[in-house]
Amino acid sequence: MPEVKRLVAAGESDINARNSIGRTPLHAAALGGPARVVGFLLDLGADPTLRDDAGKVPYVLCRGKEERDSFRRFMGSNPERWDYREAAVPSGLTGEMEEEQQRKAEEKKEKEKARRKEQERRKKEAERKRKEGAESQRTATKATAALSERERRALAAERRLGVGPTASPIFSCDNCGKQSTGGAPFERLAFKYCSTACVVAHKKALGE
Structure with a gap:
């Protein structure tokens, strides 16, 4: 920023003085910042429509959003x-607009926070169900192992014939809640589903 500092320190009247490549102090401020210097020069009367030897106006040289916002x-x-179309400045920026942008940014941030929280809750619930299912399986395995050979043969026969306590198990679909008998036709992890559509829908709901 030596050109800008020199100009301000010397109190020169020509705020649009050009250097060897046709750039003004406003070009230099847009390219090198900081943003407050851009606003300072514009307030002093720096012309944003002037082009350097490469045909570029100051706005197109801005290094970041803050510098662009100073022009806006x-x-x-x-x-x-000024003729802001000639200066390539796309639109004005008022205090009300900035407040609205800030409000929307905060709102988006809160929604993202809530989404991550819900995703985490669903993952924890899925993990809890998986562990419960695994524990139930271990308990059933231990119970079966504790049966006598005669009892195991009788239990197997009941299952083949469709009678006994495991004849027509009732399950509730983990996606739509529909209850059915005869066992779950589709399973994934510790979840049970009544259709492939419910499998896909629940997987999306868990954010997987």
């Missing part, structure tokens, strides 16, 4: 001062 703030406060 000036346009918002001084809409008739």
